[in-house]
Amino acid sequence: MEHSNPLLGRATPTLFVDYDGTLHSGHALLDADGQVTLESGRPLFEYAPLLVEMLEPYRDVEIVLTTSWLQTLSTEKVISYLPPDLTRRVVDTTRDRKARFSYMQNGSGRTDIITSYAYGKRLKNWLAIDDSVYGVYHFGREPGELVRNFVLLDSTRGISDEGAQQRIREWLAEVHKESSA
Known part of the structure; x- marks a missing residue:
């Protein structure tokens, strides 16, 4: 069975999750007292319950922030800041990863960090939801091969966008169909 061979990669479904423009509309501002507000004036993490609901049937999905x-x-x-149902899924962050300079310059730094993390950990089933994953087509061994691993979000709608929700739900169903086959 292919899932038992560690050389083929880690099959646990992994979701790379951004906060700003993903779990809420807009971008965070941190004041001198450590208080976080959004420049959009919208509530922090207003879309987090949507992610909780989408992930609920899939207990094995892990999150990398x-x-x-x-x-x-x-x-x-x-x-x-996350609700408990998401907190318990967090297994790691990309805090210690740095994008290559050329990718920082052309705006695809986040895409580089996520791709290098996924390759470095040999992840087989992963999806990134983020409002700043640019240049995806140029990543991977073949141009375009990783396009399906990224959902580029509109920062004003985050995961409240119907198309984004549909793509996340499709990925969840797809990776769970494979693991039960």
Whole structure:
């Protein structure tokens, strides 16, 4: 059975999750007292319940946080903002990964970080939901091969966007169909 061979990669479904423009509309502002507000004026994590609901039937899905909040706040503090049903799924962050300079310059730094993490951990079933994953077509061994691993979100709608929800649900069904086959 292919899942038992560690050389073929880790089959556990892994979701790379950003915060700003993903789990809420807009981008965070951190004041001197450590209070977080959104420049959009919208509620923090207003779309987190949607992700909880989508993941609920799939108990084995793990989360790796990719949010830029990790550059300012401790990992524990960043995780503490999530609802408990998401907190328990967090297995790692991309805090210690740095994008190559050329990718930082052309705006695809986040895409580089996520791709290098997924390859480095030999992840087989992964999806990134983020409003700043640009240049995806150029990543991977073949141009376009990783396009299905990324959902580029509209930062004003995040995962409240119907198309984004449909893509996440399709991925969840697809990876769970494979693991039960």
